[in-house]
Amino acid sequence: MRILDPPAVRRWARLAADALGRARTEIDALNVFPVADGDTGTNLHLTLLSAAEAVESLPEDVDAAVVWQTLAYGALVGARGNSGVIVSQALRGLAEVLKDGHDLRAALHRAAVLAREAVARPVEGTVLSVLESAALAVQGQELDGDLREVARRAAGAARAALGRTPRQLDVLARNGVVDAGGAGAAIVLETLAAVITGSYDAHYDVPAPVTGAARRPGTPPPGGEPPAGPGYEVMYLLDADDAAVTALRAELDAMGDSLVVVGGDGLWNVHVHVPEAGPAVEAGIRAGRPHRVRITYLAGQEPARRAEPGRGVVAVAAGEGIAALFEECGAVVVRREPGTRPALPALLAAIRRAGSEVAVLPNDEGTGDVAAAAAAIAREDGRAVSVLPTRASVQGLAALAVHDPLRRFADDVVAMADAAGQTRYGHVTTADREAFTSAGLCRPGDVLGLIEGDVAVIGGSLERVAELIVDRLVAGGGELVTLVTGAEAPPALAASLEEHLRATRPDVDLVVYEGGQGGYPLLIGVE
Secondary structure (H helix, E strand, O other): OOOOOHHHHHHHHHHHHHHHHHHHHHHHOOOOOOOOOOOHHHHHHHHHHHHHHHHHOOOOOOOHHHHHHHHHHHHHHHOOHHHHHHHHHHHHHHHHHHOOOOOHHHHHHHHHHHHHHHEOOOOOOOHHHHHHHHHHOOOOHHHOOOHHHHHHHHHHHHHHHHHHHHHHOHHHHHHOOOOHHHHHHHHHHHHHHHHHHOOOOOOOOOOOOOOOOOOOOOOOOOOOOOOOOOOEEEEEEEEOOHHHHHHHHHHHHHHOEEEEEEEEOOEEEEEEEEOOHHHHHHHHHHHOEEEEEEEEEOOOOOOOOOOOOOEEEEEEEOOHHHHHHHHHOOOEEEEOOOOOOOOHHHHHHHHHHHOOEEEEEOOOHHHHHHHHHHHHHHHOOOOEEEEOOOOOHHHHHHHHHOOOOOOOHHHHHHHHHHHHHOOEEEEEEEOOOOEEEOOEEEOOOOEEEEEOOEEEEEEOOHHHHHHHHHHHHHHOOOOEEEEEEOOOOOOOHHHHHHHHHHHHOOOOEEEEEEOOOOOOOEEEEEO
């Protein structure tokens, strides 16, 4: 084979994922660094599986650049654990070079460089050393153009470097193991050599602990105790620009250890071990938009809190009147200022007060990420937490109206989500600047009518725009119109709309609440 063409990349991704799946428990048994949580093999398997599934979903006729970029993306979004995140960055390095050419030597060098740069405090005797040894072993001029020999030599050097890891890292020597992440990286490179040379092995060796007894995942390593360091592993994908990520690295590095940040082009995977999970997630929220938040207690750590029995609902509200409505319906309310998101600690505290089974109503598109992060932390307390996709207060009110604490939690969540989903919503507000919208150009002072977050009407009269939005919402069907008036609503606005509906849709029921919210003189819901 002279090049790694798309079919070869697909074969390699699947072979690496399958090989790591077969070796998973053996690699887990080696896991003593950076924490003895017995999951490195599992994490690497899931990382490569995500990469393999990503490239296998592509059409057969895509070019090599697309396949390599998809491989790197699949590994990035599916990366698990410290070693999985590092290996995903190594795959990104390979993809950067091989998507436009065939120089495997340069690709291995780039993979080792990017992996090391991703780690805030690199340690020798780890996966970094294995990747670097593989790259250094193939730099000789005599290998020019010989893809098979480059692959064989890189794999052999990785295997040799793995055997040296106990001499480089004392915790490995004390426990009689090689580095778990390095063992996984060696298999990834050996499967690459297998695809290139056409020489496949049925099993890829994982050196057993010298004690001869594999440790059960999550138990202390042979001859040692779990480290007493930071108590949580925090991981999330982050949408952010480069400048924000630079500041985030510094902030997280000061909080904890095992910091690895990988990615680029606006999408990053963040991994860190910290004493408390909340501040690490909040730092991500300040930097950009975190999602797929995963928070795990590290080996040997006990959860700081246990859930008290009970079923509850947490609702986020931007106005005092709306907050009072939610409280009257039995929800624990978290207040936020208009145009802002609630603080994560406040939302987390509310979830913990609400009980052991909690439905969260964000009631705002921008609040959903914070709610998801708070839910991820609260689940580590043993709580069942479900964040409903409510993007407006009227959807939250509809969901809370059907809440039944006597139902099974899962059934209650489904019923609440269904009620919210069947509620169409609109807002009326005033433009504060000139802008192009989906309804045309608006200027400061124009009244804007929004449906499902998009500008649908631009006008000069708040009452007339409100009528038009209500008409459009009820045109799709509905039996109940809910109006929530804001702090800036004219006193006669609700009465004017009630008269308009009596004349045009006498079959529709109307409910009016004084919400007191800022920014939006009127919120509208149609069920």
